[in-house]
Amino acid sequence: MEERLKKKKLSELFHSNESEFIAVYGRRRVGKTYLISEYFQEKGIYFEVTGQLSAKVSDQLENFSQSLANTFFQGIELQKPKTWKQAFNQLKNEISKASSSKKIILFFDEVPWLASRKSGFISALEYFWNTCASRYKNIKLIVCGSASSWMIQKIVNSKGGLHNRITASIRLMPFNLVETKAFCNYRGLNLNDRQLLDIYMIMGxxxxxxxxxxxxxxxxxxxxxxxxxxxxxxxxxxxRLYDSLFDDSKDYKAIVTALSKKRKGLVRKELLAVIGAKPGGKLHRILKNLEEAGFIDSYQAYKKKHKE
Ligand SMILES: Nc1ncnc2c1ncn2[C@@H]1O[C@H](COP(=O)(O)OP(=O)(O)OP(=O)(O)O)[C@@H](O)[C@H]1O
Ligand SMILES: [Mg+2]
Structure with missing residues (x-):
C-alpha cells in the first residue's frame, strides 16, 4: 500500500464517528510502529503499550501499568494489576472519566508477545472491546504485530480469535521502488538509478x-x-528475525536457506526432505506462515494443475 493510501485509510478510521478495532500487521521492520505512533501520537488521549519478547505476564502487566500511569496519572505509580482482566478494568475506569469529545487511542504493539499462552490477554481484550470500547464512539483500539504464525492465526485468519471483532485490518507492505527512491533522496543519499536498484534488490x-x-x-x-x-x-x-517470529524457527530457517540456493525454487517433496517431515500439516503450515510473513511466494508451474 502506498504511503499516501495508508495515511488516508488511517485518517478515515480516525475520523469515523464510531469506535474502531484496527489490526495492523506486516513483515518485521516494515515500519508498523513508526506509522501508527507517528500518525496517532498527537491526536488525542494516547495510550501505548508494547509487548516484551519472552517476558513473564507479570512483567507485561507492569509495562501496562506504567503506560496507564503515563497517560492518565502524569506518571504517578499505580497499584499493579495481577491479571489482564484487572488491567483492562483499570483502563475502563479511566476511559469512563475522560471527556467524550476527545478521541482515545489505545495502541497495543507486539501483541503476540503480550498474548502469550494462558496469559488471558486475548479474552480480556475481547471482553474489554465488547463491554466498553465498542459502546463508545471515540475509541480507536489498535493491535499491531508482525506477521508471525500467531498474528495470522488469531487476527488475520477468519477462524476464531479476535477476527470477528476487528473493524479494519491493514497489512503494511515494504516500500516500492518509487518510495524507496523518495526515502533515499529524503535522507540525502546520492544514488543513481542503477545503485538504487542494487540496494532495492538487497534490502527490498x-x-x-x-x-x-x-x-x-x-x-x-x-x-x-x-x-x-x-x-x-x-x-x-x-x-534474529526468525527467532523472534517463529517458535520452531530452526525448520523455517532450513526451508528458506534451501529455497535461497535454488533459483527456480523447490517443490514440496524436496522441501519435505529438508526438514525430514512427512507430507501434510507441518510443511503446509511453515510455507503458509512464511508467505504471510512476506518472505516467500508460491506459484503454480506453467501447465501444471496443482501447486507443488
Ligand atoms: N515511513 C517511514 N519513513 C521514515 N522512516 C521510517 C518509516 N517507516 C519506518 N521507518 C523507520 O524504520 C525503522 C523500523 O520501523 P518500525 O520500528 O516502525 O518497524 P516495525 O514494523 O514496527 O518493526 P518490528 O516488527 O521490528 O516491530 C524505524 O527506525 C523507523 O524510524
Ligand atoms: Mg514495531
Missing part, C-alpha cells in the same frame, strides 16, 4: 534497513559494510 524496501545506508558511500560500499563486515548490521539479522 524495508525502511529499517535503508536507514543504515551511509551518505558518501556507493551502493556497493554500503552493501559490503552492512552485509559482509564483522559487525555489519544485517549479518545476524536472519537469525
Amino acid at each position: 524496501g524495508i525502511p529499517h534497513y535503508l536507514r543504515q545506508l551511509k551518505k558518501g558511500l556507493s551502493a556497493i560500499q554500503n552493501i559490503n559494510e552492512i552485509c559482509f563486515t564483522k559487525d555489519g548490521f544485517l549479518v545476524n539479522e536472519f537469525d
Whole structure:
C-alpha cells in the first residue's frame, strides 16, 4: 500500500464517528510502529503499550501499568494489576472519566508477545472491546504485530480469535521502488538509478534497513559494510528475525536457506526432505506462515494443475 493510501485509510478510521478495532500487521521492520505512533501520537488521549519478547505476564502487566500511569496519572505509580482482566478494568475506569469529545487511542504493539499462552490477554481484550470500547464512539483500539504464525492465526485468519471483532485490518507492505527512491533522496543519499536498484534488490524496501545506508558511500560500499563486515548490521539479522517470529524457527530457517540456493525454487517433496517431515500439516503450515510473513511466494508451474 502506498504511503499516501495508508495515511488516508488511517485518517478515515480516525475520523469515523464510531469506535474502531484496527489490526495492523506486516513483515518485521516494515515500519508498523513508526506509522501508527507517528500518525496517532498527537491526536488525542494516547495510550501505548508494547509487548516484551519472552517476558513473564507479570512483567507485561507492569509495562501496562506504567503506560496507564503515563497517560492518565502524569506518571504517578499505580497499584499493579495481577491479571489482564484487572488491567483492562483499570483502563475502563479511566476511559469512563475522560471527556467524550476527545478521541482515545489505545495502541497495543507486539501483541503476540503480550498474548502469550494462558496469559488471558486475548479474552480480556475481547471482553474489554465488547463491554466498553465498542459502546463508545471515540475509541480507536489498535493491535499491531508482525506477521508471525500467531498474528495470522488469531487476527488475520477468519477462524476464531479476535477476527470477528476487528473493524479494519491493514497489512503494511515494504516500500516500492518509487518510495524507496523518495526515502533515499529524503535522507540525502546520492544514488543513481542503477545503485538504487542494487540496494532495492538487497534490502527490498524495508525502511529499517535503508536507514543504515551511509551518505558518501556507493551502493556497493554500503552493501559490503552492512552485509559482509564483522559487525555489519544485517549479518545476524536472519537469525534474529526468525527467532523472534517463529517458535520452531530452526525448520523455517532450513526451508528458506534451501529455497535461497535454488533459483527456480523447490517443490514440496524436496522441501519435505529438508526438514525430514512427512507430507501434510507441518510443511503446509511453515510455507503458509512464511508467505504471510512476506518472505516467500508460491506459484503454480506453467501447465501444471496443482501447486507443488
Ligand atoms: N515511513 C517511514 N519513513 C521514515 N522512516 C521510517 C518509516 N517507516 C519506518 N521507518 C523507520 O524504520 C525503522 C523500523 O520501523 P518500525 O520500528 O516502525 O518497524 P516495525 O514494523 O514496527 O518493526 P518490528 O516488527 O521490528 O516491530 C524505524 O527506525 C523507523 O524510524
Ligand atoms: Mg514495531
